[in-house]
Amino acid sequence: xxxxxxxxxxxxxxxxxxxxxxxxxxxxxxxxxxxxxxxxxxxxxxxxxxxxxxxxxxxxxxxxxxxxxxxxxxxxxxxxxxxxxxxxxxxxxxxxxxxxxxxxxxxxxxxxxxxxxxxxxxxxxxxxxxxxxxxxxxxxxxxxxxxxxxxxxxxxxxxxxxxxxxxxxxxxxxxxxxxxxxxxxxxxxxxxxxxxxxxxxxxxxxxxxxxxxxxxxxxxxxxxxxxxxxxxxxxxxxxxxxxxxxxxxxxxxxxxxxxxxxxxxxxxxxxxxxxxxxxxxxxxxxxxxxxxxxxxxxxxxxxxxxxxxxxxxxxxxxxxxxxxxxxxxxxxxxxxxxxxxxxxxxxxxxxxxxxxxxxxxxxxxxxxxxxxxxxxxxxxxxxxxxxxxxxxxxxxxxxxxxxxxxxxxxxxxxxxxxxxxxxxxxxxxxxxxxxxxxxxxxxxxx
Amino acid sequence: xxxxxxxxxxxxxxxxxxxxxxxxxxxxxxxxxxxxxxxxxxxxxxxxxxxxxxxxxxxxxxxxxxxxxxxxxxxxxxxxxxxxxxxxxxxxxxxxxxxxxxxxxxxxxxxxxxxxxxxxxxxxxxxxxxxxxxxxxxxxxxxxxxxxxxxxxxxxxxxxxxxxxxxxxxxxxxxxxxxxxxxxxxxxxxxxxxxxxxxxxxxxxxxxxxxxxxxxxxxxxxxxxxxxxx
Numbered sequence: 001x002x003x004x005x006x007x008x009x010x011x012x013x014x015x016x017x018x019x020x021x022x023x024x025x026x027x028x029x030x031x032x033x034x035x036x037x038x039x040x041x042x043x044x045x046x047x048x049x050x051x052x053x054x055x056x057x058x059x060x061x062x063x064x065x066x067x068x069x070x071x072x073x074x075x076x077x078x079x080x081x082x083x084x085x086x087x088x089x090x091x092x093x094x095x096x097x098x099x100x101x102x103x104x105x106x107x108x109x110x111x112x113x114x115x116x117x118x119x120x121x122x123x124x125x126x127x128x129x130x131x132x133x134x135x136x137x138x139x140x141x142x143x144x145x146x147x148x149x150x151x152x153x154x155x156x157x158x159x160x161x162x163x164x165x166x167x168x169x170x171x172x173x174x175x176x177x178x179x180x181x182x183x184x185x186x187x188x189x190x191x192x193x194x195x196x197x198x199x200x201x202x203x204x205x206x207x208x209x210x211x212x213x214x215x216x217x218x219x220x221x222x223x224x225x226x227x228x229x230x231x232x233x234x235x236x237x238x239x240x241x242x243x244x245x246x247x248x249x250x251x252x253x254x255x256x257x258x259x260x261x262x263x264x265x266x267x268x269x270x271x272x273x274x275x276x277x278x279x280x281x282x283x284x285x286x287x288x289x290x291x292x293x294x295x296x297x298x299x300x301x302x303x304x305x306x307x308x309x310x311x312x313x314x315x316x317x318x319x320x321x322x323x324x325x326x327x328x329x330x331x332x333x334x335x336x337x338x339x340x341x342x343x344x345x346x347x348x349x350x351x352x353x354x355x356x357x358x359x360x361x362x363x364x365x366x367x368x369x370x371x372x373x374x375x376x377x378x379x380x381x382x383x384x385x386x387x388x389x390x391x392x393x394x395x396x397x398x399x400x401x402x403x404x405x406x407x408x409x410x411x412x413x414x415x416x417x418x419x420x421x422x423x424x425x426x427x428x429x430x431x432x433x434x435x436x437x438x439x440x441x442x443x444x445x446x
Numbered sequence: 447x448x449x450x451x452x453x454x455x456x457x458x459x460x461x462x463x464x465x466x467x468x469x470x471x472x473x474x475x476x477x478x479x480x481x482x483x484x485x486x487x488x489x490x491x492x493x494x495x496x497x498x499x500x501x502x503x504x505x506x507x508x509x510x511x512x513x514x515x516x517x518x519x520x521x522x523x524x525x526x527x528x529x530x531x532x533x534x535x536x537x538x539x540x541x542x543x544x545x546x547x548x549x550x551x552x553x554x555x556x557x558x559x560x561x562x563x564x565x566x567x568x569x570x571x572x573x574x575x576x577x578x579x580x581x582x583x584x585x586x587x588x589x590x591x592x593x594x595x596x597x598x599x600x601x602x603x604x605x606x607x608x609x610x611x612x613x614x615x616x617x618x619x620x621x622x623x624x625x626x627x628x629x630x631x632x633x634x635x636x637x638x639x640x641x642x643x644x645x646x647x648x649x650x651x652x653x654x655x656x657x658x659x660x661x662x663x664x665x666x667x668x669x670x671x672x673x674x675x676x
Contacts (some may be wrong), residue, residue: 345532
């Protein structure tokens with residue numbers, strides 16, 4: 001007996017008891033919908049948390065906060081940078097230190113005071129520093145600026161009684177710098193000394209690029225990024241590390257100024273992060289990586305999702321009682337037909353296959369309908385939950401918040417669970433069908 | 447063709463542990479040759495139906511053996527017998543045993559479906575067989591839309607479609623009026639002659655027994671008389 005013919009039998013049998021089959025499919029679909037929607041909350045919240053963690057950080061990035069030296073803490077210096085660069089599978093080591101004074105910047109008749117970060121552009125290039133426009137510098141007097149640097153420039157030649165800022169404290173448009181900064185010459189003025197003895201040094205710089213804005217809207221990047229060579233120029237003028245305009249008698253200052261404020265190690269791939277982190281830990285570096293945090297969060301969410309899927313499976317098991325009932329009824333109703341079929345030469349295995357195919361088909365229909373309904377519910381949840389929370393609790397949910405998410409893996413898992421449960425629930429009735437006694441089924445002895 | 451040897455059969459009746467034994471077949475032996483029509487006659491309770499059930503594989507005898515086409519089928523399991531039936535034995539039942547939800551065509555086609563015959567051939571054979579029993583115009587009729595005689599013809603067509611060498615018939619005219627009975631008996635006789643099909647017919651009707659080439663009369667589980675019709 002061919003599969004096509006078995007399939008024909010199944011469809012014809014199901015047509016004979018449409019309403020009962022419909023109710024069974026409905027119950028199965030409800031079970032599958034419950035499973036998927038329940039687990040989708042786990043998937044959705046995980047996605048939200050993970051996105052939040054990796055939002056503006058590369059997952060291959062490991063932040064180095066310092067080095068643990070016998071219960072003491074020290075900043076990373078060039079010596080450690082060399083060591084970090086030697087670690088296997090490290091792609092780049094970026095390092096930044098803040099200039100120890102806030103220089104004044106002049107561009108035509110605009111001026112600003114901006115915090116200045118000294119960075120190693122070749123390693124930033126290696127790590128994949130992204131610019132919205134322009135290119136990275138390739139000479140000591142070329143610089144890049146933060147995405148919000150232009151917003152800090154204000155017109156310098158404004159009458160003293162004129163207010164530069166509006167009522168909200170924002171620079172008025174007419175005094176703000178509106179053009180592109182790329183290619184513009186900008187003067188940097190650093191100073192040393194105090195009171196009447198202040199001495200100024202102005203260096204002409206060229207802006208070659210603007211750094212991409214941080215992913216989080218509330219973070220502002222108003223920095224000026226300069227090279228090590230330019231720092232040395234400034235240090236020569238001030239005679240202090242990092243160009244600090246400090247009291248030479250202040251004992252700790254020099255020591256504090258020799259280290260880097262911000263060091264990041266970049267791995268070639270996400271898989272390498274764990275190995276590099278372990279090596280860093282062995283070498284007493286104090287490090288943090290989003291990938292490691294992700295790993296822990298993923299473990300927690302995996303357990304939570306497994307729990308939700310388990311609870312959802314119970315719904316399908318309850319629905320499977322309906323399938324068992326339907327199939328048992330089908331076998332009972334068709335007992336005379338089964339008897340005739342067996343008398344004509346139908347193999348018991350084929351009869352079993354027909355009934356298993358029928359219960360599997362009910363399960364598959366339930367899974368398909370349940371998945372479609374779950375998708376619709378998931379969309380409604382994602383639209384409705386933020387609205388409810390905002391209107392009832394007066395709280396605003398973070399940007400990109402996703403309450404429910406249905407990845408393909410969840411559909412696959414729920415379909416497999418549904419099919420297994422429905423096939424198991426159809427097993428006993430199918431076996432009963434094979435055990436039908438021909439003579440009893442035909443209601444009389446021949 | 448069919449060789450029944452020393453068949454004994456006992457039913458255990460009543461509650462477990464307190465059963466009483468009922469010996470329904472006692473040392474039955476006979477043989478049927480290819481092309482024969484054997485009629486087994488006897489009163490109700492004589493054991494003729496039990497004997498047919500054993501030969502058809504629906505029951506296992508307590509003792510003895512059944513050889514069909516030189517194959518010992520006594521110890522076949524259900525699956526083995528199912529396959530054997532598809533190739534060797536056709537059944538005609540007193541109350542036709544048609545599947546009510548299937549049309550005449552679908553009922554006749556059923557054994558071919560079980561045999562895995564391709565659809566095109568299946569349709570061809572079914573059409574030819576229905577024509578042979580005079581039901582070409584009734585393909586799409588459900589059993590409830592047919593007369594008793596027509597239903598029995600569908601049942602015969604369903605048996606013939608697999609071209610079995612042996613047909614076991616249980617009171618094939620038991621539910622029919624005398625006029626239709628004659629038509630069906632005529633059909634069985636012609637099938638025996640044209641297709642050389644061996645028939646084993648259970649009946650208590652002398653009219654039916656008259657078409658047989660050999661008769662066995664049973665009484666209380668024993669063969670009391672064997673005769674050959676001239």
